[in-house]
Amino acid sequence: HEADAYRTDLMTITRYVLNEQSRNPEARGDLTILLSHIVLGCKFVASAVNKAGLAKLIGLAGETNVQGEEQKKLDVLSNEVFVKALVSSGRTCVLVSEEDEEATFVDPALRGKYCVCFDPLDGSSNIDCGVSIGTIFGIYMIKDKENVTLEDVLQPGKNMVAAGYCMYGSSCTLVLSTGNGVNGFTLDPSLGEFILTHPDIKIPKKGKIYSVNEGNAKNWDEPTAKFVEKCKFPKDGSSPKSLRYIGSMVADVHRTLLYGGVFLYPADKKSPNGKLRVLYEVFPMSFLMEQAGGQSFTGKERALDLVPTKIHERSQIFLGSFEDVEDIKGLYAAQAK
Numbered sequence: 001h002e003a004d005a006y007r008t009d010l011m012t013i014t015r016y017v018l019n020e021q022s023r024n025p026e027a028r029g030d031l032t033i034l035l036s037h038i039v040l041g042c043k044f045v046a047s048a049v050n051k052a053g054l055a056k057l058i059g060l061a062g063e064t065n066v067q068g069e070e071q072k073k074l075d076v077l078s079n080e081v082f083v084k085a086l087v088s089s090g091r092t093c094v095l096v097s098e099e100d101e102e103a104t105f106v107d108p109a110l111r112g113k114y115c116v117c118f119d120p121l122d123g124s125s126n127i128d129c130g131v132s133i134g135t136i137f138g139i140y141m142i143k144d145k146e147n148v149t150l151e152d153v154l155q156p157g158k159n160m161v162a163a164g165y166c167m168y169g170s171s172c173t174l175v176l177s178t179g180n181g182v183n184g185f186t187l188d189p190s191l192g193e194f195i196l197t198h199p200d201i202k203i204p205k206k207g208k209i210y211s212v213n214e215g216n217a218k219n220w221d222e223p224t225a226k227f228v229e230k231c232k233f234p235k236d237g238s239s240p241k242s243l244r245y246i247g248s249m250v251a252d253v254h255r256t257l258l259y260g261g262v263f264l265y266p267a268d269k270k271s272p273n274g275k276l277r278v279l280y281e282v283f284p285m286s287f288l289m290e291q292a293g294g295q296s297f298t299g300k301e302r303a304l305d306l307v308p309t310k311i312h313e314r315s316q317i318f319l320g321s322f323e324d325v326e327d328i329k330g331l332y333a334a335q336a337k
C-alpha cells in the first residue's frame with residue numbers, strides 16, 4: 001500500500017537531479033555531474049564531522065594526533081575535499097572558497113562551464129561545542145570557459161543556476177534548488193544516500209521568530225533597531241516574536257526556512273557592510289529563500305540584484321518570510337525619505 005510504495009520507491013537526490021535534468025531538453029548532464037560531486041563532498045564532511053570528537057579532528061590547527069601527524073582543522077580538510085571534488089568533476093572552470101584568499105582557476109584540460117562559490121564549513125567556530133554547522137554553495141554558468149576571468153565570478157546572485165546548503169547536525173540535511181523550488185534531502189548513513197524528506201519547501205508567509213545577535217544592538221542603525229523593537233514590543237496588540245539565534249548561519253537559516261520568521265545580520269559600526277559574505281553566504285541563502293516563497297533584502301536592494309566587486313565582499317542581510325522582510329523594507333524606505 002501507499003507507505004510500502006513510498007518506502008521502496010526511494011527518491012534519492014541523484015534521481016531528483018536527473019529528473020530536473022530531463023525537464024531541460026538541451027541539458028547535457030553537466031550540472032547533474034557537478035551536483036553529484038558536491039554531494040560526495042557533503043557525505044565526506046558529514047562523516048568527518050561526526051567522527052571529529054573521536055578522531056581529535058576538532059580544535060585548533062597545529063595540534064598533533066597520537067601518530068604525531070599535523071592535524072588539519074575540519075574546515076581546512078573540508079575545503080580540500082570540496083576543491084578536489086569540484087576540480088575532478090571536470091565541470092568547473094573557477095572556484096571561490098571562503099577558505100582561499102584567491103579564486104581557483106581550474107587547469108584548462110579539466111575545465112567545465114560552471115563557477116562554484118562555497119563556504120566548505122560555515123560556522124566552524126561552533127564545532128567544538130557540537131552546534132550544527134554547514135556547507136553553503138552557489139553555482140553559476142560561465143560564458144566562455146576558455147577565457148574565464150574574475151569578472152565572470154562577480155555576477156549578481158540572480159544569475160545563479162543552483163544553490164544549496166548541507167547542515168551537519170543531529171541528522172545531515174541537504175537543501176537544494178536548481179531554480180524550480182526547494183527540496184530537502186536527509187542522509188541515510190546506512191545507504192550513503194540522501195533521501196527526499198522535505199519535498200517542495202515553502203517558507204510561511206509570516207513568522208513568529210526573529211533571529212539576530214542582540215549583542216550588537218548598540219551598533220545597529222535606526223531601521224534595524226526599530227524592527228527589533230517592534231518584534232519585542234508590538235504596537236498592534238499582536239504577541240511578541242520569539243528570539244532564536246544559534247550563531248551558525250546554516251542552522252539559523254534552516255530553522256527560518258522551515259518554521260518561518262526572519263534572520264538578520266545587520267551592518268553595524270564595527271562592520272559597516274555586515275559580517276556575512278555575498279558570494280557564498282548571502283547569495284545562496286537568498287536564492288533558496290526566494291525559491292521557497294520568501295525574500296532577501298540588503299537594506300538597500302533585493303539581495304540577488306547586488307553586483308559584488310570583490311570575491312570576499314560582505315553585505316548586510318535580512319531574509320525570511322515574505323511579509324516580515326516587507327516590514328523591514330518599509331522601515332528602510334521610511335529612513336531613506
Ligand code: P6P
Nearest residue numbers: 122123124125213247248249250
Ligand atoms: P556572530 C559563523 O561564524 C558565521 O559566519 C555565521 O555562520 C553566523 O551566522 C555568524 O557568523 C554569527 O556571527 O557575530 O553573531 O557570532
